Amino acid sequence: MTQVLSNKTTTPVLIDARGPRFSAVLTTLVLATALISGQSWILLAQGIVFAIGAFRGPQFTPYAFIFRTLVKPRIKDAAKTEDVRPPQFAQSVGLIFAVVGVAGTLVGIPAIFTIATSFALAAAFLNAAFNFCLGCEIYLLLLRIRKA
C-alpha cells in the first residue's frame, strides 16, 4: 500500500485497460466461490494474487498472464490503455480485505471472513460488470479522513 501511494507522481506506466477488467471477472468468480463454500484457503489464494498486483503491479498477476496469453491474442480491437496506478490501488484494497478475512478464520470468527470476502467480492463484481473505479470513489475520502 505505501509503495503504491509513494509511486503516484512518477511517469505513469500504461497497460492494456482490458487486462484489469478481465482480472476482475476472474477475481469475482474466485471470491464468489470462496464466499459460497466458506473455504478460507480460496480467499488466501486470491490474497496472494492481490499481493502480487499490489506490490509488483496488476500486469504481473497470474490473471494478467492468462489475459495476455489466451484472451488478448483473440481480440482484434485496438487496445485502450490505462494508467497502472488505479488498478494497483484497487488490488491493494483487495489485499487488505483478503488479509482481514483470512485473519477472521484464523482467530475463529467466521463472520469476519464472510464480511471481508463480501466487500472484496462486491468491489470486484462492480469493477467487472460496471467498470467501477474504486480509487476514484474512496481514495479522496480516505485522504480527507486521514488528514482531517
Next chain:
Amino acid sequence: MKSLIPIAIVAASSTLFGIWYKRSRGEFRAKKSSHGPTLNAQIIGVELGSKATMVQFSSAFCSPCRATKVLLEHMVTTMPEIHYAHIDAESHLELVRELDIRSTPTTLFLNSAGVEVGRAMGTPKREQVLKALEAIV
C-alpha cells in the same frame, strides 16, 4: 456448501448500486441554492471564462480522470468564452473539503462570476457537458 444468503445479499446490493453508479456518472447536478461557493482565478489558477468555467478535480488512482481531462480540454479549444481548470485534489485538500469534493473526477461548473452552479461526478459525455454549459446564463 454453506449458506447462500451472503452471496445473494452481495449480488443484489452491488447490482443495484452498479446501476445507480453507471447512470449517475457524468450527470450534471444543478446546485439547489443560488448561493454556491465562489471561486476566483487565484484559487483555480486560471482566469475565469467570460461565460463559464469548468473546474476538474482529479487524483492519482483514477482512470476516468484522464479521459475527462482530454474531453474537456478538447471541448474548450472551440469555445473561447469557456475556460477549463484542472486541479490535483490531493494537493488541494483544504479546497476539496471546503467544496465537499468526494470522488474524482468531479467537475464544477462556474458562471461568469465564479459561482458554482452545479457539478458532475465521473466522466461526462460531450452532450452532458454542452447541456450543462447551456444552462449557465
